[in-house]
Amino acid sequence: MSVFKRELQLLSLALLLCVSASAPLCDVPVQRWCESEQTAQRCGVLDQCVQVNSSRWRSDERVNVSLYYESLCPGCRQFLTQQLMPTFAMLSDIMTVELVPYGNAQEKQVGQKYQFLCQHGEDECLGNMIETCMLDKMGDAAYAVITCMEASTDVLKAAPTCAGLFSPDTSYADVMSCVNGDEGNQLMHQNAKKTGALQPPHQYVPWITINGKYTEDQQQTAQSSLFILVCSLYQGEKPAACTLGQKQMKTSYC
Structure with a gap:
């Protein structure tokens, strides 16, 4: 999801809550309401944020x-x-x-x-x-x-x-x-x-x-191309970004 699209969804969510007089008593800025499932629940917008982040919170798959x-x-x-x-x-x-x-x-x-x-x-x-x-x-x-x-x-x-x-x-x-x-x-x-x-x-x-x-093996792969490793391990529908790939890099340790 593009940053612009996500910000637009968050703005729409804020306007909807304000219009319906149900905006949460929350000290977190609106752009952070959907930052995490815990924040959304605390601010009373969990159901709405689930729609905004429909794929983001499937933690059992990520x-x-x-x-x-x-x-x-x-x-x-x-x-x-x-x-x-x-x-x-x-x-x-x-x-x-x-x-x-x-x-x-x-x-x-x-x-x-x-x-x-x-x-x-x-x-x-x-x-x-x-x-x-x-x-x-x-x-x-x-x-x-x-x-x-x-x-x-x-x-x-x-x-x-x-x-x-x-x-x-x-x-x-x-x-x-x-x-x-x-x-x-x-x-x-x-x-x-x-x-x-x-x-x-x-x-x-x-x-x-x-x-x-x-x-x-995963350590070596992660250090040379973490992008490719994450895409290969994800079991759900892969995002379009996974088709782009990333060049491999040399590794270094301490």
Whole structure:
């Protein structure tokens, strides 16, 4: 579905609800009402959004791609910006994405909190934490913000600018409050647990699972052409984009 067509449907939905005096008491902007099934339900427009996103919410059919990565790992940055997010932009109707910033880091519990040691130093730990808090605070907008950061020359310096561009409704101060507080510490601990529970255990990053499972063949295919892999794995009616294909790329690891 084109962006214009989707925005037109959302505008029509908003007008219909306003005219019928049934607009929800919801603090989410209208363009985000249909962002997720949970948001639509909370805002009282689930039935209408199902019509807007008729193919988007068939989560039992969509291909889930989970990326376990580090914010400053060159290979992770390459895969996220050149494979994962471009593919997601073209195939969002048939795939979902999960980002888990942690990778090869290590954690140590000190009292009620955790300390983290990262492969590429303290800046990477900070980048991991910022992106973790963005994923918690920004919803789907976090994907664009993180892509912007990872595509920038300086990931950390780009963070506030990217946040302002792609998630203007989110207070960056709230993100940093999460980063510097107990909330971010616990969120990163959950990333550590999720990464540590991988079977087989990860050996490097980027580490890619498809529908919760890892195979070496799928890892290699995902890194050379994720687009082709997602199209081949999707069991429903394939979108027209799947006929376009995508060139293969060299792989890189940390």
